[in-house]
Amino acid sequence: MSGPRGMRILTMTNIHLPDVGVTMALVASLQASLPDFGRILDRFGHPAPALRKLGLMHWENGRFDTAARSFEAALSLAPEEPDLWRDLASVYSASDRDEQALTAIRTSLDLDRNSAPSWQALASIADRLDAAETAEEAYRCTIALDPKAPAAHLGLGLLLFRKKHYQEALAAVRASVEFDPVNGLAHFALGHLSFIVCDFGACARAFDEAARLTLELDAPTRQKRARAITFQAMIEGRVREALLAYDAIAGEDREDLDIIARDAFSVLSASGHLEAAAEIGRMRLAEQPDDPVRRYLLDAVLGRSLEAAPTAYIETYFDLFAPQFDSKLTEALQYNAPCQMAKLVAGHRTGFRHMLDLGCGTGLAAAELQPLGENLTGLDLSAGMLAEAAKRGPYTELVKAEAGAYLAATQSRFDLIFAADSLIYFGDLKPLMRAAAGALVPGGLFALSIERAEGTGYTLQPSGRFAHSLDHLEDAAHDFVILETQESTIRLEAGRPVPGLYVVMRRR
Secondary structure: OEOHHHOEOOOOOOOOOOOHHHHHHHHHHHHHHOHHHHHHHHHHOOHHHHHHHHHHHHHHOOOHHHHHHHHHHHHHHOOOOHHHHHHHHHHHHHOOOHHHHHHHHHHHHHHOOOOHHHHHHHHHHHHHOOOHHHHHHHHHHHHHHOOOOHHHHHHHHHHHHHOOOHHHHHHHHHHHHHHOOOOHHHHHHHHHHHHHOOOHHHHHHHHHHHHHHOOOOOHHHHHHHHHHHHHHHHHOOOHHHHHHHHHHHHHHHOOOHHHHHHHHHHHHHHOOOHHHHHHHHHHHHHHOOOOHHHHHHHHHHOOOOOOEOOHHHHHHHHHHHHHHHHHHHHHHOOOOHHHHHHHHHHOOOOOEEEEEEEOOOOOOOHHHHHHHEEEEEEEEOOHHHHHHHHHHOOOOEEEEOOHHHHHHOOOOOEEEEEEOOOHHHEOOOHHHHHHHHHHEEEEEEEEEEEEEOOOOOEEEOOOOOEEEOHHHHHHHOOOEEEEEEEEEEEEEEOOEEEEEEEEEEEEO
């Protein structure tokens, strides 16, 4: 049988109900020993609902095994009752009898696929078992049948939160709060999601409501709340006042004020609050006027016209960033370009003799490239990044050099140049593309990623990364034949997807 949205319900046979004779003997025994059960039986007029009522009483008092036996007995007399199967599933789940719980709830849904409570029960059981696809589908089926089911919206939101689908998760949790405004957990989740998408006012309000209703906020959440209040004040034009007030807001949970200012600059620039970010950037640059990272990122926020990121910025920034690079990029920002690009390359060719990982960073692409060829050279400007790449092992050579200069000095050496997240630090791509063509053997492949810009040309973004239009890329690539392009989300920025393009081209 198929449920809503075409989901298949499969029934297993790992539940054994008692014989009817055994159940009727139990009913007689209960009548004799429990006067209350006799009154329940008289009221319902049939043993099955009376046994269900008894099971519910045991369940409410935490006697899960006894409740399960009562439901099993009731089902031996009324095996076509979907609500009884759902009750049995719930007590099985509560007593860690997971496979039996799945059997029972699927049986309930075989009998009635239009029961929102049964879909909700399946979602809860599957979620508990980390069966994310089953849980998500079941939550969505619940909502399709009962659009105002707050538990389903919250469960779906938390599941999507774990999958880092933040915008959709936020919408689901907001719906849960709308339909059940006194659920402290929903407000707690709303606070964390609002912070991720940089809605700092909503974040602080949600945390305050969670604390008022049910939850005592832990220290990391209190720190996040203090940041949210501070960042919101900055957005409203009170940058200096917000920094002065921060210690009082955070209290014993306060962080170093320089870290707060640094992170505020990063978060506000990423979320488009450029005026506040620029003021913070000027303050930070005044403290350390020779800092190349602070100077370049302020230039980016101010929209100044630059041809490329300065080498001093790249070296300093990525040397500092190297130890946290992998976890930040792959976990928090959902970066997966090396894997996706390697698949594209493999669709055109394998068996490369000499590959260049251009801007190799910590070597995230090494494992993806190793099956494609014999020799792999890693190139990066940051010594810190190269030290991390060396720990990964597959490189036959690691070189510290600036990309354009290295390519220009290398002639017809490589049959694959792989540039994942490297061209974002160059504005005009023409010089780099000419140098790349010279470093490739005739017919060699160049695989690259770019962040997409609207219109034509290229632009320096507040993040300090350049975005390029497809027109600019095609104009710069006159020494190449473009074999394939693939649109993709390159990373998340302030909880939102950054559109990008993966490209494979061949040297003419």
